[in-house]
Amino acid sequence: MTTAGAAEPPYGAAAGQSVAAQPRYGAPAQPPNDTQPPNDSDAPPTGLRPVDDAEAASETLWGGGAPPVPESGELGPTGRPLRLVPDPPPVAVHGNALIVAMCNQKGGVGKTTSTINLGAALAEYGRRVLLVDLDPQGALSAGLGVAHHDLDNTVHNLLVGGRTSIDDVLMHTKVEGMDLLPSNIDLSAAEIQLVNEVGREQTLGRALEPVRDRYDYILIDCQPSLGLLTVNALACSDGVIIPMECEYFSLRGLALLNDTVEKVRDRLNPRLSLYGIVVTMFDARLLHSRQVMSRVVEVFGDVVYDTAIARTVRFPDASVAGEPITTWAPKSGGAEAYRAMAREVIHRSGR
Numbered sequence: 001m002t003t004a005g006a007a008e009p010p011y012g013a014a015a016g017q018s019v020a021a022q023p024r025y026g027a028p029a030q031p032p033n034d035t036q037p038p039n040d041s042d043a044p045p046t047g048l049r050p051v052d053d054a055e056a057a058s059e060t061l062w063g064g065g066a067p068p069v070p071e072s073g074e075l076g077p078t079g080r081p082l083r084l085v086p087d088p089p090p091v092a093v094h095g096n097a098l099i100v101a102m103c104n105q106k107g108g109v110g111k112t113t114s115t116i117n118l119g120a121a122l123a124e125y126g127r128r129v130l131l132v133d134l135d136p137q138g139a140l141s142a143g144l145g146v147a148h149h150d151l152d153n154t155v156h157n158l159l160v161g162g163r164t165s166i167d168d169v170l171m172h173t174k175v176e177g178m179d180l181l182p183s184n185i186d187l188s189a190a191e192i193q194l195v196n197e198v199g200r201e202q203t204l205g206r207a208l209e210p211v212r213d214r215y216d217y218i219l220i221d222c223q224p225s226l227g228l229l230t231v232n233a234l235a236c237s238d239g240v241i242i243p244m245e246c247e248y249f250s251l252r253g254l255a256l257l258n259d260t261v262e263k264v265r266d267r268l269n270p271r272l273s274l275y276g277i278v279v280t281m282f283d284a285r286l287l288h289s290r291q292v293m294s295r296v297v298e299v300f301g302d303v304v305y306d307t308a309i310a311r312t313v314r315f316p317d318a319s320v321a322g323e324p325i326t327t328w329a330p331k332s333g334g335a336e337a338y339r340a341m342a343r344e345v346i347h348r349s350g351r
């Protein structure tokens with residue numbers, strides 16, 4: 001028996017597979033400054049060229065494209081003029097949730113923080129949101145103040161065994177309109193337990209189906225690996241949002257992630273698209289931050305959200321308090337940033 005995450009299709013990346021045909025993704029051939037990275041052999045294939053028609057690319061990625069919005073004269077953190085995305089209109093009818101995998105195989109890049117705070121900001125805008133903790137570390141659950149170690153029913157029960165009803169696992173959070181499917185360390189067994197299941201990659205999708213009509217967005221907080229749990233998230237998602245730490249070496253992992261997304265799209269889920277890249281831990285005062293950002297925008301174009309999330313100690317502080325930053329420090333820059341991101345997400349997805 002092998003554990004998922006080994007280099008077995010559709011997991012992991014095929015060695016030597018060129019991404020030249022998909023110029024939007026991958027790592028830069030050159031670092032954004034004079035510091036050459038170590039010449040490691042697992043560096044992703046290069047051959048990227050910058051996006052020259054970001055608008056067309058965005059249209060493909062968003063299945064029709066979002067309506068254009070006016071630009072302010074001000075330049076945003078991406079170096080592009082800030083788009084004035086309006087406050088979203090209320091939704092009258094909920095349901096047919098858009099499922100979004102918050103994914104990056106690198107740890108500590110802001111996946112969990114972005115899942116909690118984007119979810120809370122979407123809920124503030126009247127969207128019904130379900131957060132799925134798909135990381136056995138349970139950081140999403142802990143960050144929402146759930147004593148996850150003591151739970152009898154978690155995502156693990158939904159994936160393995162098939163006897164637990166999703167309503168026995170669902171929890172309301174302190175944020176109105178935002179619910180949670182919590183996890184704890186039990187989930188770490190799931191990758192192995194699922195290996196011999198028929199349709200193992202679709203297990204999460206089957207589990208979520210009964211509640212899809214209750215929510216507008218289902219955000220899945222993936223673990224930092226591209227193993228079977230993450231493949232399950234990608235196999236049932238409409239799109240992927242990649243939180244990316246604003247640091248040069250973060251760029252390098254994106255080619256591998258893209259390879260996995262491509263494979264899942266080809267083999268399991270043709271509707272999977274790359275919804276966006278959110279740059280986190282951005283520090284506008286640092287030349288390095290600005291250089292990485294400009295490289296990310298050069299390579300990925302409009303897929304990069306206008307909103308960047310600044311580095312601030314208020315995020316770890318809010319997690320300790322077990323709350324999203326939008327309720328813990330509602331007027332903070334961090335809260336405003338995730339609201340701005342939520343406006344972009346709603347605008348681009350049209351929901």
Ligand SMILES: Nc1ncnc2c1ncn2[C@@H]1O[C@H](COP(=O)(O)OP(=O)(O)O)[C@@H](O)[C@H]1O
Pocket residue numbers: 106107108109110111112113114139224280281282309310311312313314315316317319
């Ligand atoms: N914008 C930010 N500024 C400062 N710290 C952050 C920011 N985003 C996340 N963090 C902190 O960095 C750590 C890793 O973030 P987390 O969201 O858990 O990443 P991941 O889920 O990708 O592992 C956490 O302690 C979190 O509080």
Ligand SMILES: [Mg+2]
Pocket residue numbers: 111112113135139140221222
């Ligand atoms: Mg996490």
